[in-house]
Amino acid sequence: MKLYSNEISSASSRVRIALAIKGIAPEILSVSILGPDAENRQRDYLALNPQGLVPALLTENGTLITQSLSIVEYLDERFPQPPLLPADLEARAFTRTVALAIAAEIHALVPPRVAAQLGSLGLDANAIGDWNRHWIREGLGAVESLLNGRRSGRSGRSCQYVAGDTPTVGDLFLFPQAINAERAGLPLALWPNLAEVVNNLRAVPAFAENAPAPRR
Amino acid sequence: MKLYSNEISSASSRVRIALAIKGIAPEILSVSILGPDAENRQRDYLALNPQGLVPALLTENGTLITQSLSIVEYLDERFPQPPLLPADLEARAFTRTVALAIAAEIHALVPPRVAAQLGSLGLDANAIGDWNRHWIREGLGAVESLLNGRRSGRSGRSCQYVAGDTPTVGDLFLFPQAINAERAGLPLALWPNLAEVVNNLRAVPAFAENAPAPRR
Numbered sequence: 001m002k003l004y005s006n007e008i009s010s011a012s013s014r015v016r017i018a019l020a021i022k023g024i025a026p027e028i029l030s031v032s033i034l035g036p037d038a039e040n041r042q043r044d045y046l047a048l049n050p051q052g053l054v055p056a057l058l059t060e061n062g063t064l065i066t067q068s069l070s071i072v073e074y075l076d077e078r079f080p081q082p083p084l085l086p087a088d089l090e091a092r093a094f095t096r097t098v099a100l101a102i103a104a105e106i107h108a109l110v111p112p113r114v115a116a117q118l119g120s121l122g123l124d125a126n127a128i129g130d131w132n133r134h135w136i137r138e139g140l141g142a143v144e145s146l147l148n149g150r151r152s153g154r155s156g157r158s159c160q161y162v163a164g165d166t167p168t169v170g171d172l173f174l175f176p177q178a179i180n181a182e183r184a185g186l187p188l189a190l191w192p193n194l195a196e197v198v199n200n201l202r203a204v205p206a207f208a209e210n211a212p213a214p215r216r
Numbered sequence: 217m218k219l220y221s222n223e224i225s226s227a228s229s230r231v232r233i234a235l236a237i238k239g240i241a242p243e244i245l246s247v248s249i250l251g252p253d254a255e256n257r258q259r260d261y262l263a264l265n266p267q268g269l270v271p272a273l274l275t276e277n278g279t280l281i282t283q284s285l286s287i288v289e290y291l292d293e294r295f296p297q298p299p300l301l302p303a304d305l306e307a308r309a310f311t312r313t314v315a316l317a318i319a320a321e322i323h324a325l326v327p328p329r330v331a332a333q334l335g336s337l338g339l340d341a342n343a344i345g346d347w348n349r350h351w352i353r354e355g356l357g358a359v360e361s362l363l364n365g366r367r368s369g370r371s372g373r374s375c376q377y378v379a380g381d382t383p384t385v386g387d388l389f390l391f392p393q394a395i396n397a398e399r400a401g402l403p404l405a406l407w408p409n410l411a412e413v414v415n416n417l418r419a420v421p422a423f424a425e426n427a428p429a430p431r432r
């Protein structure tokens with residue numbers, strides 16, 4: 001397997017964390033996604049992946065798998081230990097819901113191509129920054145409500161991570177997004193449950209070592 | 217189980233199609249998502265689901281599951297027949313990728329709350345319509361590339377639907393989005409593979425009977 005990735009991409013970070021948890025180390029190829037040389041460096045990659053987005057996983061059969069949650073589910077089905085989904089059906093649904101709330105209600109609204117489209121409508125960098133912070137704030141507020149309703153669970157005790165005492169898919173999505181929220185000037189203290197989960201994840205090497213790099 | 221749904225919501229349509237394929241008929245409660253009375257009618261629903269979005273599935277245990285893909289995966293795990301995911305791991309990944317490409321790269325950018333935010337930045341209805349068509353065109357173009365690369369498969373023959381000759385999760389997401397693209401003035405003939413799959417799906421009652429209703 002080969003992973004096409006970018007060090008600043010939070011979607012790539014989710015997959016790198018999953019690989020680290022599974023103890024799998026495919027070749028990782030870095031694809032430029034920003035800056036003036038991105039177009040040239042990407043030409044080979046675009047022949048493989050017309051959308052040019054990362055992450056993408058190339059299997060031994062030559063199949064390219066895109067979309068981070070699809071890659072993570074594939075890895076979890078192919079390499080079941082340690083599992084990235086709980087056993088209980090409702091807990092599985094819950095951690096997937098957290099992942100999707102982040103992917104579809106935050107990350108989807110703030111990638112470079114959306115910023116470019118807003119720029120073409122006349123928004124300046126400050127207005128685009130406000131747009132990004134708006135969706136991060138709204139979206140992490142929704143995740144906080146989800147966590148608040150679930151973390152104490154049947155045992156009466158809060159679990160360490162999104163859906164139990166081992167990290168699951170929701171944690172893979174939450175951690176990089178939380179790091180980016182802090183970089184955008186939004187302190188995690190705004191969302192106490194979420195902040196506690198993220199602080200617990202900072203102590204897990206698979207997470208700490210695969211956080212998205214800051215933009216230079 | 218109870219499903220909170222709205223007849224015009226394409227995300228609700230995905231779940232209603234899944235339920236019809238599985239032959240399951242939970243109570244369906246309609247939640248207003250547009251129009252001047254939405255806020256009042258939603259008050260009870262907001263107590264249950266602070267985000268107020270649909271669809272949401274309430275289980276017999278009183279657990280509310282949100283995010284359409286999470287609901288669909290839950291239904292498929294709980295009621296395995298007929299399956300909504302193929303058996304082959306790469307085919308499972310592929311149909312999830314199609315679902316996510318639609319959820320995160322099209323639908324996420326065009327819901328009412330995004331239109332409202334664009335309106336607050338000064339965009340008028342025409343400009344918001346252009347924004348919506350831009351993301352539908354980009355996103356369905358990406359789905360067309362995905363289908364083009366996969367549909368002929370190992371047998372050398374095109375499959376009827378997204379990932380085989382029975383509908384899977386990618387079809388649940390493609391069908392409502394394609395119907396909405398046509399309503400936004402984008403003919404499916406722009407994407408021949410996608411158009412063929414959607415035409416095959418129009419002949420499946422679970423799809424035809426659960427398409428999103430037009431906005432009045």
